Amino acid sequence: MLMDLFCLVLLLICIYTFRHYYFTFNRLFGKQRHPYVDLESAAWPEITVLIAAHNEEAVVADIMKALIEADYPKEKMTIIPVNDRSTDRTREIIDAFAEQHPLIEPFHRVGGKPGKAAALKDAMTLVKTEVVLIFDADYIPGKALLRQLVAPFFDPEIGAVMGRVVPLNVGKKSLTRLLDLERSGGYQVDQQARMNLHLVPQYGGTVAGVRKSALEEIGGWNENALAEDTDLTYRLLIAGWKTVYENRAECYEEVPERWPVRVRQITRWAKGHNQAMVSYIGRTAKCSGLGWFERIDGLLLLGVYLMGPVLLLGWVLAVVLFYTGAQIGGGLTVLALGAFTTLGNFAAFFEIAAAARLDGSRQRIRLLPLTLFGFTVSLISVSHAAWQQVRENTYGNLFGNHELVWDKTERSRTAPVLDDALSPTVPVLRESV
Amino acid sequence: MLPWAPLALTTVTAVLVALPVTPALYELWKRSDASPLPTSRHDGRIANFADVLQTRLEPLRPQLERCCAERNVSRASLAGMEILLVGTDKFDFDLEQTQGVSTLMIGAEAQIPAGKVVDADVYADGPMVLGEKAALRAAYGCDDIILGENSTVLRWLHGDGNIYLRPRSAVYGRLSAGHAIHLERGCAFQHMHAPEILTVNSGDTRALATSAPHACEAQKDIKDIEENAGRALAGDQFTTSRPRLRVEGDFSLPPGETLDANVIATGELHIGRGARLLGSAKSYKDTVIDEGACVYGSIVCGGTVWLGPRTFAAGPVMAENDVLISRGARVGSLDAPTTISSTGANIAAGCRLHGTVWARVRGNIEA
Numbered sequence: 001m002l003m004d005l006f007c008l009v010l011l012l013i014c015i016y017t018f019r020h021y022y023f024t025f026n027r028l029f030g031k032q033r034h035p036y037v038d039l040e041s042a043a044w045p046e047i048t049v050l051i052a053a054h055n056e057e058a059v060v061a062d063i064m065k066a067l068i069e070a071d072y073p074k075e076k077m078t079i080i081p082v083n084d085r086s087t088d089r090t091r092e093i094i095d096a097f098a099e100q101h102p103l104i105e106p107f108h109r110v111g112g113k114p115g116k117a118a119a120l121k122d123a124m125t126l127v128k129t130e131v132v133l134i135f136d137a138d139y140i141p142g143k144a145l146l147r148q149l150v151a152p153f154f155d156p157e158i159g160a161v162m163g164r165v166v167p168l169n170v171g172k173k174s175l176t177r178l179l180d181l182e183r184s185g186g187y188q189v190d191q192q193a194r195m196n197l198h199l200v201p202q203y204g205g206t207v208a209g210v211r212k213s214a215l216e217e218i219g220g221w222n223e224n225a226l227a228e229d230t231d232l233t234y235r236l237l238i239a240g241w242k243t244v245y246e247n248r249a250e251c252y253e254e255v256p257e258r259w260p261v262r263v264r265q266i267t268r269w270a271k272g273h274n275q276a277m278v279s280y281i282g283r284t285a286k287c288s289g290l291g292w293f294e295r296i297d298g299l300l301l302l303g304v305y306l307m308g309p310v311l312l313l314g315w316v317l318a319v320v321l322f323y324t325g326a327q328i329g330g331g332l333t334v335l336a337l338g339a340f341t342t343l344g345n346f347a348a349f350f351e352i353a354a355a356a357r358l359d360g361s362r363q364r365i366r367l368l369p370l371t372l373f374g375f376t377v378s379l380i381s382v383s384h385a386a387w388q389q390v391r392e393n394t395y396g397n398l399f400g401n402h403e404l405v406w407d408k409t410e411r412s413r414t415a416p417v418l419d420d421a422l423s424p425t426v427p428v429l430r431e432s433v
Numbered sequence: 434m435l436p437w438a439p440l441a442l443t444t445v446t447a448v449l450v451a452l453p454v455t456p457a458l459y460e461l462w463k464r465s466d467a468s469p470l471p472t473s474r475h476d477g478r479i480a481n482f483a484d485v486l487q488t489r490l491e492p493l494r495p496q497l498e499r500c501c502a503e504r505n506v507s508r509a510s511l512a513g514m515e516i517l518l519v520g521t522d523k524f525d526f527d528l529e530q531t532q533g534v535s536t537l538m539i540g541a542e543a544q545i546p547a548g549k550v551v552d553a554d555v556y557a558d559g560p561m562v563l564g565e566k567a568a569l570r571a572a573y574g575c576d577d578i579i580l581g582e583n584s585t586v587l588r589w590l591h592g593d594g595n596i597y598l599r600p601r602s603a604v605y606g607r608l609s610a611g612h613a614i615h616l617e618r619g620c621a622f623q624h625m626h627a628p629e630i631l632t633v634n635s636g637d638t639r640a641l642a643t644s645a646p647h648a649c650e651a652q653k654d655i656k657d658i659e660e661n662a663g664r665a666l667a668g669d670q671f672t673t674s675r676p677r678l679r680v681e682g683d684f685s686l687p688p689g690e691t692l693d694a695n696v697i698a699t700g701e702l703h704i705g706r707g708a709r710l711l712g713s714a715k716s717y718k719d720t721v722i723d724e725g726a727c728v729y730g731s732i733v734c735g736g737t738v739w740l741g742p743r744t745f746a747a748g749p750v751m752a753e754n755d756v757l758i759s760r761g762a763r764v765g766s767l768d769a770p771t772t773i774s775s776t777g778a779n780i781a782a783g784c785r786l787h788g789t790v791w792a793r794v795r796g797n798i799e800a
Binding site for chain 2: 033035036038039040041042043045046129130131142144153154155156157166167168169170171174177180184213240248250251252289359361362363364366367368369370
């Protein structure tokens with residue numbers, strides 16, 4: 001029995017290891033797909049940009065400033081900062097911008113269900129355009145980003161688009177440097193390889209866009225979802241809409257600077273992803289509109305946060321089997337070598353190495369051995385999250401019938417980083433950042 | 434056992450453990466690569482290089498005006514670059530004079546002699562003419578530019594007026610014009626942009642006059658359909674709610690039919706002769722738009738797109754392989770320029786395109 005379980009763990013580890021190697025080799029040597037990146041001239045559609053903000057006084061000015069300066073026809077653009085029950089100066093800052101810029105139409109939410117998905121759902125009643133872009137308030141989009149995110153919507157099959165997230169506060173702490181590597185691996189290799197291979201790039205909820213008619217077709221935002229991004233990816237996929245990844249649509253974000261913040265972040269992601277797994281694994285497996293590779297990748301993507309506890313289970317089983325005298329042979333070697341390469345969204349070390357090479361950064365690759373710390377923390381956090389979900393064993397929790405909160409990542413930024421962010425001039429990124 | 438053996442073993446183990454992390458600790462300490470990855474911060478304009486060159490040379494304008502008044506040639510240094518200021522139209526791009534110069538700033542007409550190779554950037558206030566088999570690194574002309582037969586531009590070329598490419602001339606990299614680009618047979622390009630791009634037979638630059646509407650635009654019934662629905666002819670992809678027609682396998686719109694839908698085919702897609710698709714078309718494999726057919730939305734293709742004779746595509750044309758455009762085809766309009774993007778492009782003479790054409794590997798005008 002234990003041996004069978006151990007073999008199953010090894011099989012899963014091998015599958016995920018192969019998946020990561022395949023992605024990495026594809027990214028390094030395969031044909032790269034950027035089908036929408038060349039779209040320069042077009043009858044650009046009217047768009048609405050939603051900025052999800054909950055107590056974001058330190059950062060919200062930066063993103064509004066950057067969006068105002070974006071290279072997109074202003075007459076075709078509406079910015080809706082979704083201020084969800086903020087108790088700090090967020091409202092005041094947003095209103096000050098709105099007074100100066102008519103394209104900003106604030107939505108101050110004072111009640112209703114908590115959570116980003118619920119806030120976005122309410123804000124959608126104000127959206128009149130077919131293309132909706134979504135940013136979290138701590139992001140700083142570049143000038144061409146909006147057009148890059150809109151371009152894929154000229155493809156009638158595209159329901160959602162995801163851009164690349166690049167950490168801004170890299171040099172602050174050791175943690176931020178490790179997260180920078182991890183993000184590179186996740187986007188530069190994982191997401192782009194899935195794009196290359198026509199698999200399932202993931203909509204990430206920020207630096208992203210969604211087609212309004214597609215969203216309406218699948219029933220709008222799921223306010224009960226812990227991870228509204230993964231939830232949306234799969235509902236679109238099952239409904240026959242594609243999500244695409246735009247590797248060159250890069251946008252700065254702020255990553256956690258303290259380990260407890262990081263642990264809370266990844267715990268939240270794991271719980272949300274696991275919730276989506278429970279909700280969509282069956283429908284994804286049975287979905288007739290998907291190709292086989294797309295379906296397999298969709299299922300594997302759903303299971304990435306389950307690999308943490310599976311890996312821990314494998315190690316426990318290996319120890320138990322070893323001391324009970326069972327012949328586990330090369331299984332231990334597979335476990336040891338494959339273990340670090342299985343955890344989906346945390347980017348295996350060779351993915352990070354490949355990403356660093358693709359990004360042209362040389363010295364940061366030296367930090368590669370230290371990613372083991374990040375890996376260990378992630379492993380424990382996601383395992384703990386899964387254990388909590390199983391222990392509570394409430395379907396209500398797994399399926400989201402519990403009280404949701406706006407569980408956002410704690411910001412480290414204490415003031416705007418763009419020069420004169422509160423005045424209508426061209427922003428310049430400060431060198432010290 | 435030797436008394437120092439445990440100590441030696443511990444030391445060796447410690448060294449073996451520390452060795453792989455030493456570069457990491459060194460990097461943590463030195464922080465030599467701790468800045469954010471650079472993201473693209475420019476607006477992606479094709480004429481970006483030209484704009485930068487013009488801005489950079491602006492401080493030398495009074496000096497150039499003096500050269501023009503005195504009709505002479507002089508040298509200047511600007512931010513470590515050697516710049517040759519040319520105030521006469523008799524300048525013959527002599528190798529000795531241009532040696533070590535990074536930019537030529539010409540205040541008059543620039544006549545680059547046949548066969549001459551200029552490895553500096555050229556800026557010309559007046560018209561620019563590149564002789565037969567001449568080669569340039571990059572150039573910005575404030576007026577019209579004519580590239581002689583078999584001439585080559587290696588990096589980029591921008592003209593504020595019209596650009597004429599004579600047979601078998603080639604512009605690698607970026608090619609952009611403020612008004613129009615005229616390309617003759619056998620020309621090669623990669624990335625070009627202009628309000629109007631005309632492919633013409635040699636000496637027949639009047640082919641497809643700009644005022645002539647395409648058959649699809651002139652068709653009254655289509656106009657009526659569009660007007661009744663309260664839409665503009667192009668650019669309504671995002672304002673009109675159309676059914677999404679997803680087809681497993683090949684899709685074919687019969688000749689002469691009109692379909693108001695967005696079509697997605699997992700196989701090949703074929704729009705029959707004279708047929709009209711009011712929405713967008715996507716195919717996982719090749720797309721064929723037959724003679725006289727019109728697509729008012731975008732064309733997205735996982736294979737090769739063939740635009741037949743006298744076809745019209747209002748929206749972007751994006752192909753993962755090649756785009757083949759036949760004589761008389763038209764893509765985009767003056768009011769609504771659009772993009773053709775592909776790995777390779779082959780365009781026949783007699784086509785009119787508006788906006789951007791991207792051939793990531795190579796684009797050709799049919800010889």
